[in-house]
Amino acid sequence: MxxxxxxxxxxxxxxxxxxxxxxxxxxxxxxxxxxxxxxxxxxxxxxxxxxxxxxxxxxxxxxxxxxxDLQPEAGKNPDHVAVDETVIQLNDEKYWLYAAVDAETNELLHTALESTRNTMIAQQFLTEIGEKHDVSEAVFLIDGAQSLQAACHRGGYDFRYEKHGNRNAIERVFREIKRRTVCFSNCFSNASAETADDWIRSLSFAWNQLI
Structure with a gap:
């Protein structure tokens, strides 16, 4: 309750x-x-x-x-940022959900839904995080995603590979997003990418209020 x-x-x-x-x-x-x-x-x-x-x-x-038009509050100053990507199904098409979480507070910092994944998109996602929050001194916690590792390297961000530990925060976020999709599976039905992107940002707002 x-x-x-x-x-x-x-x-x-x-x-x-x-x-x-x-x-x-x-x-x-x-x-x-x-x-x-x-x-x-x-x-x-x-x-x-x-x-x-x-x-x-x-x-x-x-x-x-x-x-x-709800979305996570800007202006955070995290010490450790867990970043990851996961597949989201929109009707018959697959999209990639990028998400960044403050590893200490479990707050969602930023999300983006993309039709594909590559280093350029990952770098743009990191840039967007930096525009919304002060991450100049933050350590990015990256899993095995090569595009995210390459983007951190190109952008000059401090990062380290971490599979568990502080990265558990972002895994909890992804589980909740997938639980909340249609039929409690990883699939949006009859929704455009824009609608799904808006919904995920709104869910991020609610997540941060209730954790």
Missing amino acids: LENGRLSGSINQIELGFVEREATPEFLMKLSIQLYLSGLSLSNTVRVCEIFGVQRARSTVHNWVHKA
Whole structure:
């Protein structure tokens, strides 16, 4: 069960600047977004709305999440950053999910969904991390991904190979993302890459509020 303070704190960080002519109370919209991102299904989320006397379609809640444009907070200063990549299935196509996690706090720092993987894409991902956070003194923890190792070398980042230990944080993140996809498998159904990318950033926001 979520602690009341942590739940209300994360709800207060959800901005609803996208709302136009929306009859749903703002608190209920924020609560619905938070409950869905915390693991409740869309069907059960709309049932919570019904408890408050508000009937909304599952697609409406999905649109709230998409339009809220949630993402991890910038400006972090991590000592160790675990970076990895994993395959995500979008309909019949495979995409690569890149993710960076603060190894001490388990917070997600940045994610990116790409149609392929290579050193250039990995280097761009590391650049994006540096634009959002102060990683000038950070040590990047890299698994066996050759493209990430090459990108760290080219970018002059301090890195080391680590398969377990502090890298367990990013493995937990990947497991949660895969658990939350359709049918609790590693597959998004009937979703565009842009929608999946937005959803993963929103999940990253919720993850950081609740860890």
